[in-house]
Amino acid sequence: xxxxxxxxxxxxxxxxxxxxxxxxxxxxxxxxxxxxxxxxxxxxxxxxxxxxxxxxxxxxxxxxxxxxxxxxxxxxxxxxxxxxxxxxxxxxxxxxxxxxxxxxxxxxxxxxxxxxxxxxxxxxxxxxxxxxxxxxxxxxxxxxxxxxxxxxxxxxxxxxxxxxxxxxxxxxxxxxxxxxxxxxxxxxxxxxxxxxxxxxxxxxxxxxxxxxxxxxxxxxxxxxxxxxxxxxxxxxxxxxxxxxxxxxxxxxxxxxxxxxxxxxxxxxxxxxxxxxxxxxxxxxxxxxxxxxxxxxxxxxxxxxxxxxxxxxxxxxxxxxxxxxxxxxxxxxxxxxxxxxxxxxxxxxxxxxxxxxxxxxxxxxxxxxxxxxxxxxxxxxxxxxxxxxxxxxxxxxxxxxxxxxxxxxxxxxxxxxxxxxxxxxxxxxxxxxxxxxxxxxxxxxxxxxxxxxxxxxxxxxxxxxxxxxxxxxxxxxxxxxxxxxxxxxxxxxxxxxxxxxxxxxxxxxxxxxxxxxxxxxxxxxxxxxxxxxxxxxxxxxxxxxxxxxxxxxxxxxxx
Amino acid sequence: xxxxxxxxxxxxxxxxxxxxxxxxxxxxxxxxxxxxxxxxxxxxxxxxxxxxxxxxxxxxxxxxxxxxxxxxxxxxxxxxxxxxxxxxxxxxxxxxxxxxxxxxxxxxxxxxxxxxxxxxxxxxxxxxxxxxxxxxxxxxxxxxxxxxxxxxxxxxxxxxxxxxxxxxxxxxxxxxxxxxxxxxxxxxxxxxxxxxxxxxxxxxx
Numbered sequence: 001x002x003x004x005x006x007x008x009x010x011x012x013x014x015x016x017x018x019x020x021x022x023x024x025x026x027x028x029x030x031x032x033x034x035x036x037x038x039x040x041x042x043x044x045x046x047x048x049x050x051x052x053x054x055x056x057x058x059x060x061x062x063x064x065x066x067x068x069x070x071x072x073x074x075x076x077x078x079x080x081x082x083x084x085x086x087x088x089x090x091x092x093x094x095x096x097x098x099x100x101x102x103x104x105x106x107x108x109x110x111x112x113x114x115x116x117x118x119x120x121x122x123x124x125x126x127x128x129x130x131x132x133x134x135x136x137x138x139x140x141x142x143x144x145x146x147x148x149x150x151x152x153x154x155x156x157x158x159x160x161x162x163x164x165x166x167x168x169x170x171x172x173x174x175x176x177x178x179x180x181x182x183x184x185x186x187x188x189x190x191x192x193x194x195x196x197x198x199x200x201x202x203x204x205x206x207x208x209x210x211x212x213x214x215x216x217x218x219x220x221x222x223x224x225x226x227x228x229x230x231x232x233x234x235x236x237x238x239x240x241x242x243x244x245x246x247x248x249x250x251x252x253x254x255x256x257x258x259x260x261x262x263x264x265x266x267x268x269x270x271x272x273x274x275x276x277x278x279x280x281x282x283x284x285x286x287x288x289x290x291x292x293x294x295x296x297x298x299x300x301x302x303x304x305x306x307x308x309x310x311x312x313x314x315x316x317x318x319x320x321x322x323x324x325x326x327x328x329x330x331x332x333x334x335x336x337x338x339x340x341x342x343x344x345x346x347x348x349x350x351x352x353x354x355x356x357x358x359x360x361x362x363x364x365x366x367x368x369x370x371x372x373x374x375x376x377x378x379x380x381x382x383x384x385x386x387x388x389x390x391x392x393x394x395x396x397x398x399x400x401x402x403x404x405x406x407x408x409x410x411x412x413x414x415x416x417x418x419x420x421x422x423x424x425x426x427x428x429x430x431x432x433x434x435x436x437x438x439x440x441x442x443x444x445x446x447x448x449x450x451x452x453x454x455x456x457x458x459x460x461x462x463x464x465x466x467x468x469x470x471x472x473x474x475x476x477x478x479x480x481x482x483x484x485x486x487x488x489x490x491x492x493x494x495x496x497x498x499x500x501x502x503x504x505x506x507x508x509x510x511x512x513x514x515x516x517x518x519x520x521x522x523x524x525x526x527x528x529x530x531x532x533x534x535x536x537x538x539x540x541x542x543x544x545x546x547x548x549x550x551x552x553x554x555x556x557x558x
Numbered sequence: 559x560x561x562x563x564x565x566x567x568x569x570x571x572x573x574x575x576x577x578x579x580x581x582x583x584x585x586x587x588x589x590x591x592x593x594x595x596x597x598x599x600x601x602x603x604x605x606x607x608x609x610x611x612x613x614x615x616x617x618x619x620x621x622x623x624x625x626x627x628x629x630x631x632x633x634x635x636x637x638x639x640x641x642x643x644x645x646x647x648x649x650x651x652x653x654x655x656x657x658x659x660x661x662x663x664x665x666x667x668x669x670x671x672x673x674x675x676x677x678x679x680x681x682x683x684x685x686x687x688x689x690x691x692x693x694x695x696x697x698x699x700x701x702x703x704x705x706x707x708x709x710x711x712x713x714x715x716x717x718x719x720x721x722x723x724x725x726x727x728x729x730x731x732x733x734x735x736x737x738x739x740x741x742x743x744x745x746x747x748x749x750x751x752x753x754x755x756x757x758x759x760x761x762x763x
Contacts, residue, residue, distance in 0.1 A: 040704070048701030052689050055707070059714055060608045060644065065616075067648045087715070088708045172570060215567060222574040229578055233585025240617040375652050380616040 016119060020110050023126035027106045030130055031099045035140045038433045040092045044424070045268065047142035051091060054079030065381040068254075068372070070239075072246040073231065074187035075144040091142060098139040104150035105129065108157050109501040115160065116472055117509035125508035128455065133448045134419035134493070135500060141420065145497045148188040152498055155181030156479065159199050162216060163471035166208040175203075175216050179223025186228060190245040192498075195482045196224050202478060206471050239382040249489075250385030251372075253392025256410065256489035257403075259369030261290035263413045265423055265492045269547050272427055278550065283352070284542035287361035289409035292369075292402045297349070298358035304342060311335045341365040370395055392489075412539035413491035414484070415456060418548070420494055421448045426551035445552045452493070452500075456533055459503030462510030464525040465517045476502055596624050604640040611641075615649035630654050634662070639679055646687040659687060667729070677721050678713045684728070685710050700731065 043051060049066060053076035057063050063073045082097075083090035106129045114122035129135065138145045158178035162171060182196050200220045204213035228244050235243040255262045270280050287294050295303060315336065318329035342365050349356050356362070373387035396403045425445050430436040435444055463480075467473050480499055487495045517523065590598070590613065598610040611633075614625050630650055636642045644650060646659050663684050666673040673680060688700055702710075705727065709719060 042704050043702055043707070045701070048689075048703070051707055052702055055710060055714070056647070056686065060612075060640065060647075061605050062609055062612060064612070064648060067652065083711065088704075088711050091704070091707070172567070176570070215571070219570055219574070222571060222578070226574050226577050226581065229581045230585065233581065233588070236585065237589040238613050238616050376621070379619055 015111055015114050015122070019119075019123060020107060020126065023110065023123065023130060024103045024106045027126075027130040027136075028099065028103055031102055031136050031139045034136055035095055035099055038140050038430060038435060040095070041140065041429060041433075043091075043142065044427075044429060045264075050075055050079050050142055050144075051083075054083050054090075058084055067381060068251045068384070069248045070235075070243060070246045070381045070385070071248065072187050072190045074184075075147065078147070079142070094142060095140050098146040101150040102136070102139050102146050105135070105146070105153055105501055108153040109504050111157055112153075112160065112502070113505040113508050115164065116467065116469060116505060117512055121505075121508040121512040124511055125505050128504045128508060129501065131447075132451050132455070132500070132504065133444065134421050134451055135497065137419070137421035137424070137448070138497065141424075143420070143494070144188045145494065148185050149498050149501065151181045151188070152185035152192065153501055155179075155185065156199075156475065156502075159203065160472060160475055162203055163206040163475060164469065166206060167212075171207070171212075171216060172219065175219045176223055179220045180227065182220075183224045183227030186224070186245050187231070190248070191486050192482065193244060195479065196221070198478050198482060199475075202471075202474060235382075239380050241382045243382055247382060247385045250388030250392075252489040253389045254370075254372050256491075257392030257396045259292050259365075259395075261285075261406070261409070262490070263492055264490070264494075265413065265416060265418060265420075266543060266547070269423065269426055269551065272551075279352070281543035281546050283356075284546055286539055286542060287363070289405050289412070289539060291361060291363045292399055293364045294361040295364045296358065297356045297360050297362050300346060300349075300362060300364070303364050304339075304346060307335070307339050307342060311339050338365055407488050408536075409539060410488050410491040411484070412536040414487045414493070414496050415533060415536040416493050416540045416544060417449050417453045417456075417537060418493055418540075418544050419448055419452060422548065422552060423493075426547055442553065445548070449548070452496075453537075455500065455503050455507045457530060458507035458510045460506075460529045460533060461514075461526045462503075462506030462508075464529050465522045466509045466513040467506060476506070592618070592623070599624055599629075604638040607638075607641050608644045611644050612649050615653055620653055625650070625653055627654055631658060634658055639682075642679070643683055643686060646683045651687070656687070659683070663687060666725070670725075677719050677724070678717075681709065681719055681724060682713050703731070 053064060053066070053071075057076060057080040063076060065071075078097075079090065079094060082093045086093045106126060109129045110122045110126045113125035155178045158174045158181065162168060162174050162178070165171075168174065178199075182192070182199070186193055186196070200217040203216045203220065204210070207213035207216050232242050232244045235241070266281060270282060273280055311332070314329060314332040318332040322328050345363060345365060349362060370391045373384050373391070378384040378387050422445055424430055425435070425441060425448075428436070430441070434440055463473075463476060467476065479502065483495065483499050517526075590610075592614070595610045595614050598606045599614065602610060611625065614620060614623055630645055630653070633641055633650075634645045646656070650656070651659070662674055663680070666675075666677075666680055666684075675683065685702070685706060689702065709724060713719060
């Protein structure tokens with residue numbers, strides 16, 4: 001079966017709209033059923049913050065920042081309008097809206113696939129989207145992933161069409177639609193704001209001429225700029241600094257370029273385990289990837305003794321200095337704090353039953369990381385973000401080895417087979433719903449784990465083997481690369497959501513066209529990609545398996 | 559004819575550049591000077607006052623601005639509930655240690671008979687204040703729950719609350735948290751002393 005994207009004449013199979021709408025309707029029905037099954041779940045994590053911001057917007061008449069973040073206003077605005085219209089049912093109304101918006105994701109997935117891999121692959125991609133539980137689950141929680149993807153993906157699709165068609169009589173219209181979609185998505189998440197520039201640059205070589213390429217690229221940038229400038233001007237008025245939409249860079253640097261390892265897939269699970277007084281998943285982590293100064297547990301005592309001696313010497317020297325009329329040595333205080341921290345950590349490990357393995361890695365708290373910038377050092381959220389970002393960069397430069405190791409861990413966090421759906425199951429958020437029942441819980445949890453595992457593997461193999469359209473290869477590559485770069489600060493399963501429909505398209509292409517793969521290079525690349533993904537799963541396996549076994553699988557069999 | 563086609567192809571660019579210039583101009587004209595904000599703070603409607611507080615607290619160095627200790631303490635007692643509510647939001651609480659606000663909130667737990675605000679005003683301020691992204695972020699475990707959202711929306715639309723229902727619920731929520739300072743909102747004098755700078759402007763948290 002020939003791969004349509006190899007056809008460079010610009011002739012593609014026209015989408016079978018009826019089939020696509022049937023599949024989209026199936027996806028819509030499944031998501032509606034999920035919403036009816038789980039009902040209006042109570043608010044978790046950032047959901048409560050969005051609702052708070054919406055209520056405050058209605059009450060005071062303007063949008064507040066979140067002290068540590070300045071999120072783009074789109075989702076809170078929607079929440080505010082919905083609460084205004086529907087009162088306490090406003091939250092449920094947003095969820096219904098998300099269910100309907102998710103159709104855009106399904107349709108775009110199929111449209112992308114039909115252009116790249118043909119009708120059969122598009123049908124398969126459509127059904128994968130229908131059954132992809134972690135994506136479907138985002139329609140019944142109040143996170144902005146669904147709306148963001150529903151706007152971002154059609155924008156990408158239009159860019160792909162422009163890149164594939166070259167001379168296109170409807171190019172201007174397509175660029176405007178792409179710009180509006182991308183700008184709309186930026187009002188929900190500001191993270192791809194620089195990707196827009198990359199996408200504009202990608203338009204240049206595929207427009208059939210340099211002048212036309214420049215025309216399209218600048219038009220895209222102008223459309224996006226015209227959409228986001230009003231909010232940027234508003235931010236300039238409030239913060240005295242032009243911030244196009246929002247800023248979370250500084251806080252993400254605090255979370256990701258700092259001593260403590262943070263992954264928001266696991267943080268609530270750790271808190272829940274602490275509350276239930278069961279061992280933390282942190283105990284089984286492969287610490288080589290995240291400790292700033294990992295040492296063997298059996299070497300800890302010797303290091304502690306050396307530290308005690310250092311502290312004692314420094315304190316004595318400092319006292320002598322003060323006695324001689326000089327200033328106290330600040331290093332002595334820092335060493336003392338370090339000793340205190342290490343003693344506390346060591347005591348925690350000593351209290352554990354069973355005892356730690358002598359060969360296990362533990363943290364020797366030689367560096368305590370850095371604290372967030374707070375007033376009066378900084379005036380507002382924008383300035384705080386700048387200072388935190390500078391602190392994060394400094395910390396990364398001071399610890400290059402840790403930086404390299406911990407970025408591997410960030411990649412592993414992004415590729416983890418778990419999702420917010422399994423996190424919700426583990427935390428018992430579905431307990432009051434039929435999904436919390438014994439059988440459904442086990443079935444859906446396995447299903448939710450299988451979805452990303454299959455799609456990630458097949459999608460990456462698909463990218464390296466069957467995606468032969470150069471524009472698509474570049475577009476997908478730049479998009480994946482961009483989101484990979486953004487997650488090098490803070491990573492979790494949620495951050496890969498916008499790219500999953502692209503991977504679904506590639507997975508479907510791989511299923512349909514894998515037999516056409518020729519050449520050892522492509523096969524070798526695919527093998528390396530698979531090994532890399534498996535290696536990343538191996539990194540997160542201890543915590544994921546522990547949390548899944550104890551909080552999702554066994555917890556309810558007792 | 560060829561030129562006309564070329565110009566037409568770039569017409570959207572020209573239109574968008576004009577739009578951008580207009581947006582920029584409108585944005586600049588909508589921007590208020592410090593003086594205008596000061597006037598709004600003194601003489602504006604409650605909404606204008608709230609907006610002026612928001613901007614003055616965020617733009618530039620507020621140290622010598624009109625949002626000084628006296629103003630904030632007066633605003634806490636402002637007869638307009640919107641202005642008083644604003645003193646429980648993140649903008650004001652990060653400017654000046656919100657000890658007074660905390661005291662007014664905690665008194666309903668400790669000595670309900672001495673509560674200064676009626677239940678509805680108190681509940682609204684308590685909910686705005688004690689939030690992860692609110693006046694004082696006390697940790698994720700005290701984020702809004704749906705029950706609180708329902709009460710808050712009810713209060714915001716002018717409804718009345720049942721104290722017997724609300725207070726035990728809030729007590730239970732505070733007890734169910736694992737953060738050190740969540741059980742009570744009483745002012746922490748030791749921390750206040752440590753954090754207070756020479757100017758009286760201290761970190762909000």
